[in-house]
Amino acid sequence: MSVKINLIKHKILSENWFVLHNYTYDLTRHNGETLRHKREVYDRGNGATILLYNREKNSVVLTRQFRVATWVNGNESGMLIETCAGLLDDDSPEECIRKEAVEETGYVVGKVEKLFEAYMSPGGVTELIHFFAAEYDESQRDNAGGGVEDEDIDVLEIPFPQALAMVKDGQIRDGKTIMLLQHAQLAGWLRNA
Numbered sequence: 001m002s003v004k005i006n007l008i009k010h011k012i013l014s015e016n017w018f019v020l021h022n023y024t025y026d027l028t029r030h031n032g033e034t035l036r037h038k039r040e041v042y043d044r045g046n047g048a049t050i051l052l053y054n055r056e057k058n059s060v061v062l063t064r065q066f067r068v069a070t071w072v073n074g075n076e077s078g079m080l081i082e083t084c085a086g087l088l089d090d091d092s093p094e095e096c097i098r099k100e101a102v103e104e105t106g107y108v109v110g111k112v113e114k115l116f117e118a119y120m121s122p123g124g125v126t127e128l129i130h131f132f133a134a135e136y137d138e139s140q141r142d143n144a145g146g147g148v149e150d151e152d153i154d155v156l157e158i159p160f161p162q163a164l165a166m167v168k169d170g171q172i173r174d175g176k177t178i179m180l181l182q183h184a185q186l187a188g189w190l191r192n193a
């Protein structure tokens with residue numbers, strides 16, 4: 001089933017760091033009825049994220065940083081535990097995630113596996129995230145991680161069963177991170193206990 005879209009008007013509402021657009025369009029349903037929508041769309045670029053995992057240690061490497069958008073919406077400390085991630089800027093998704101892995105976690109990743117892509121908030125945010133996974137071990141450690149410039153990122157190495165328990169008890173509540181941990185569980189890369 002498809003719909004016909006006729007763009008009526010496009011306006012940029014804000015163009016500071018990222019871009020907030022307003023689109024007015026007519027949407028013709030398959031039954032011929034036309035609806036006029038006026039919708040705000042936030043373009044903050046696309047991103048990539050990676051799960052670093054170690055089968056022998058049955059562990060994952062995650063990051064923790066202050067995320068202001070969560071702090072203003074119910075996350076009291078504002079600190080969020082996440083898989084390593086970054087904005088693509090001008091890089092390919094794989095180039096981006098290799099750079100982010102070494103900057104944020106300190107690990108130089110070897111073979112990376114592309115898993116899938118997902119729109120993370122399609123009701124109003126354009127962002128498409130590219131999901132990756134890679135195995136890590138201590139020999140790949142290049143630096144302590146922590147991010148660049150104004151970033152202040154903690155690197156956490158967590159046993160996999162504990163990471164799963166943290167999803168359950170709400171200590172981990174970032175979408176991409178939950179998706180990757182559950183993917184690792186479904187794929188049987190790591191042990192639940």
Ligand SMILES: Nc1nc2c(ncn2[C@@H]2O[C@H](COP(=O)(O)OP(=O)(O)O[C@H]3O[C@H](CO)[C@@H](O)[C@H](O)[C@@H]3O)[C@@H](O)[C@H]2O)c(=O)[nH]1
Nearest residue numbers: 017018045046047048049085086087127129149150151176
């Ligand atoms: N000055 C300024 N700097 C900003 C602003 N927004 C972001 N930045 C800076 O831009 C950089 C973004 O860091 P990245 O590591 O490239 O991106 P990220 O914020 O971790 O985003 C990743 O995770 C997000 C959360 O899941 C994803 O949404 C995103 O696609 C990406 O994967 C950080 O240094 C951050 O401080 C802003 O409004 N103003």
Ligand SMILES: [Mg+2]
Nearest residue numbers: 084085086104
């Ligand atoms: Mg980041």
